[in-house]
Amino acid sequence: MESSLYERVGGMAFFVTLVNHFYEGVQDDPILRPMYPEDLEPGKEHLALFLAQYWGGPSTYQDLRGHPRLRMRHAEFVITKRARDAWITHMTTAVDTMEMSQDDRSEMVAYLDMAAHNLRNR
């Protein structure tokens, strides 16, 4: 059986660490920080669970939050090109700190970039 990206990168711990790094960027970002709620912890958990599920991990995200419907869930946020690019910058910086194969890295960056482009709504 083929392994999932989730398994190859080391499971849930990988996604928790990745999202922690990403949020270090969000915390100090003048465009993104005001879009996020005061308490960043629930959003961190949801993002880590979503990404883990997307790459073949357990379906905990779906169990807790239901169908992802990312465009709908982001409709309340004004996502301009600048906000999208800031998001991509922090996420790519976070991915760069993580250890994984070049193929997995390329797949991850390509998906995140595509998804972020899809969520721009202004």
Ligand code: HEM
């Ligand atoms: C394009 C720029 C993006 C911006 C500005 C943005 C912003 C946000 C904000 C403000 C939240 C709410 C956080 C909270 O309630 O604590 C959120 C939640 C979330 N975002 Fe994004 N996001 C972006 C792109 C993405 C992308 C590309 C993905 C997936 C690959 C993603 C996945 C999620 C998930 C899974 C949640 C949690 C949804 C839930 O409540 O279950 N976001 N995002």
